[in-house]
Amino acid sequence: xxxxxxxxxxxxxxxxxxxxxxxxxxxxxxxxxxxxxxxxxxxxxxxxxxxxxxxxxxxxxxxxxxxxxxxxxxxxxxxxxxxxxxxxxxxxxxxxxxxxxxxxxxxxxxxxxxxxxxxxxxxxxxxxxxxxxxxxxxxxxxxxxxxxxxxxxxxxxxxxxxxxxxxxxxxxxxxxxxxxxxxxxxxxxxxxxxxxxxxxxxxxxxxxxxxxxxxxxxxxxxxxxxxxxxxxxxxxxxxxxxxxxxxxxxxxxxxxxxxxxxxxxxxxxxxxxxxxxxxx
Amino acid sequence: xxxxxxxxxxxxxxxxxxxxxxxxxxxxxxxxxxxxxxxxxxxxxxxxxxxxxxxxxxxxxxxxxxxxxxxxxxxxxxxxxxxxxxxxxxxxxxxxxxxxxxxxxxxxxxxxxxxxxxxxxxxxxxxxxxxxxxxxxxxxxxxxxxxxxxxxxxxxxxxxxxxxxxxxxxxxxxxxxxxxxxxxxxxxxxxxxxxxxxxxxxxxxxxxxxxxxxxxxxxxxxxxxxxxxxxxxxxxxxxxxxxxxxxxxxxxxxxxxxxxxxxxxxxxxxxxxxxxxxxxxxxxxxxxxxxxxxxxxxxxxxxxxxxxxxxxxxx
Numbered sequence: 001x002x003x004x005x006x007x008x009x010x011x012x013x014x015x016x017x018x019x020x021x022x023x024x025x026x027x028x029x030x031x032x033x034x035x036x037x038x039x040x041x042x043x044x045x046x047x048x049x050x051x052x053x054x055x056x057x058x059x060x061x062x063x064x065x066x067x068x069x070x071x072x073x074x075x076x077x078x079x080x081x082x083x084x085x086x087x088x089x090x091x092x093x094x095x096x097x098x099x100x101x102x103x104x105x106x107x108x109x110x111x112x113x114x115x116x117x118x119x120x121x122x123x124x125x126x127x128x129x130x131x132x133x134x135x136x137x138x139x140x141x142x143x144x145x146x147x148x149x150x151x152x153x154x155x156x157x158x159x160x161x162x163x164x165x166x167x168x169x170x171x172x173x174x175x176x177x178x179x180x181x182x183x184x185x186x187x188x189x190x191x192x193x194x195x196x197x198x199x200x201x202x203x204x205x206x207x208x209x210x211x212x213x214x215x216x217x218x219x220x221x222x223x224x225x226x227x228x229x230x231x232x233x234x235x236x237x238x239x240x241x242x243x244x245x246x247x248x249x250x251x252x253x254x255x256x257x258x259x260x261x262x263x264x265x266x267x268x269x270x271x272x273x274x275x276x277x278x279x280x
Numbered sequence: 281x282x283x284x285x286x287x288x289x290x291x292x293x294x295x296x297x298x299x300x301x302x303x304x305x306x307x308x309x310x311x312x313x314x315x316x317x318x319x320x321x322x323x324x325x326x327x328x329x330x331x332x333x334x335x336x337x338x339x340x341x342x343x344x345x346x347x348x349x350x351x352x353x354x355x356x357x358x359x360x361x362x363x364x365x366x367x368x369x370x371x372x373x374x375x376x377x378x379x380x381x382x383x384x385x386x387x388x389x390x391x392x393x394x395x396x397x398x399x400x401x402x403x404x405x406x407x408x409x410x411x412x413x414x415x416x417x418x419x420x421x422x423x424x425x426x427x428x429x430x431x432x433x434x435x436x437x438x439x440x441x442x443x444x445x446x447x448x449x450x451x452x453x454x455x456x457x458x459x460x461x462x463x464x465x466x467x468x469x470x471x472x473x474x475x476x477x478x479x480x481x482x483x484x485x486x487x488x489x490x491x492x493x494x495x496x497x498x499x500x501x502x503x504x505x506x507x508x509x510x511x512x513x514x515x516x517x518x519x520x521x522x523x524x525x526x527x528x529x530x531x532x533x534x535x536x537x538x539x540x541x542x543x544x545x546x547x548x549x550x551x552x553x554x555x556x557x558x559x560x561x562x563x564x565x566x567x568x569x570x571x572x573x574x575x576x577x578x579x580x581x582x583x584x585x586x587x588x589x590x591x592x593x594x595x
Binding site for chain 1: 294301386452460474506509514515517518519552553
């Protein structure tokens with residue numbers, strides 16, 4: 001199958017097929033995370049817009065959950081740039097699920113070279129496109145927030161007031177607090193005292209993550225009966241730290257500083273005193 | 281069937297995590313703490329009879345009797361079947377459980393509840409330690425935890441891990457998806473689930489049957505397939521791409537190989553398998569030997585050309 005020009009706006013992508021082409025997809029979860037709304041937008045690629053209006057190509061979301069071992073393709077309605085997908089709670093609305101947006105050919109068609117980089121002009125004629133080929137790809141969207149899925153707050157009345165503990169409870173960290181302290185933090189999340197507790201919790205977890213090599217270091221020696229070693233954890237969180245502050249070292253890197261990483265994460269308003277570990 | 285969050289109560293999930301963490305440390309210790317040894321002894325000792333294993337698990341996880349009545353029934357199995365998982369058995373057991381929703385089937389505590397129910401219903405032979413690969417010398421179980429030799433504590437730790445993996449997984453150590461790989465019955469379920477989805481996604485005229493697909497997943501390296509889909513080629517999670525892998529593997533008569541996974545993943549880089557032309561997606565991989573033969577032809581042609589040039593020069 002011949003390669004076709006693509007507008008690729010994913011972080012690692014090197015896309016220079018359309019010098020003026022832009023594609024982006026804004027995604028939001030609504031109805032407590034049960035529905036995903038995607039607003040696709042394409043600019044500077046008139047030929048793709050024409051194919052879109054004729055129904056040869058459509059906006060699409062690929063929903064993948066490597067944890068639930070599931071992958072589905074959801075197409076937007078013909079010619080529409082907004083789509084809503086009801087997430088099946090028995091499959092994709094779980095940790096590790098991603099929505100991958102793009103523009104996809106649904107029928108075989110041809111693409112003219114207008115708007116393409118000079119390298120594509122050499123083809124001269126029209127470029128054949130086959131059904132299933134991606135013509136634009138956007139940034140992946142995590143359906144579950146890695147922060148909240150990696151941190152849970154648990155009440156334990158065995159603890160004294162103002163005593164806290166951090167323990168690793170795969171796949172997340174549990175911050176154990178006295179029930180009254182936890183209730184107080186949940187009620188006053190915006191107060192400095194609650195923020196200090198949150199910071200302490202994250203520093204503790206991120207320091208442990210570094211020691212434990214949960215971010216991709218050495219294996220822990222536990223092997224299955226087939227001799228396979230366990231896999232490293234926490235790539236999502238490391239990626240999130242990098243996305244928020246590319247200069248901030250992540251666990252396992254030189255000059256890693258758990259306090260700095262924690263403050264980077266706390267810059268986001270996504271983190272709450274969530275005892276369920278589900279996205280807000 | 282209800283969803284996981286309605287079936288497995290939060291307190292059971294919590295007890296499950298705490299219990300597993302108290303039994304197995306992430307990193308094996310050469311000199312485990314006596315309290316850990318004592319706990320492992322208690323678990324492995326309980327596996328010497330169905331009654332004691334059930335009572336131990338119910339107590340540790342605090343499972344109410346109504347939960348144990350929920351799992352579907354399966355036919356009785358033997359220890360050999362559980363240890364070797366022959367293809368026929370794997371398919372038979374997996375198909376009996378296809379009604380279980382995916383999300384349920386990824387929950388370790390849910391499979392523990394199932395195993396407790398099946399133990400109580402007489403699905404496994406008594407004593408269960410052989411079935412779950414946790415039989416060790418009884419003297420190790422009676423040793424003093426303070427003075428137990430290293431070799432004995434290692435055997436005890438191995439038996440503990442085997443038992444926990446085979447009852448439904450060890451998610452705090454091995455990743456959650458290992459529940460599709462470590463315990464024999466959940467593994468059978470997942471092979472059948474994925475084979476059924478792949479077969480349904482292949483065109484009717486492809487000739488791909490559920491039996492063929494399952495046989496390929498069974499004969500191929502299932503663990504590696506699961507691992508690859510998780511860590512390298514998530515496009516293989518699409519049932520249609522897996523169907524294409526099965527078609528290629530079937531035509532090569534050698535089961536699922538790494539290069540089959542790689543070639544389909546490569547085809548899915550630019551094309552989504554659900555919309556791609558089936559003939560393109562499932563096109564047979566040219567074996568590397570055939571490629572080298574072709575190269576051989578080319579090189580011989582090159583050699584001929586060189587010979588002709590030399591001959592001209594000499595003239």
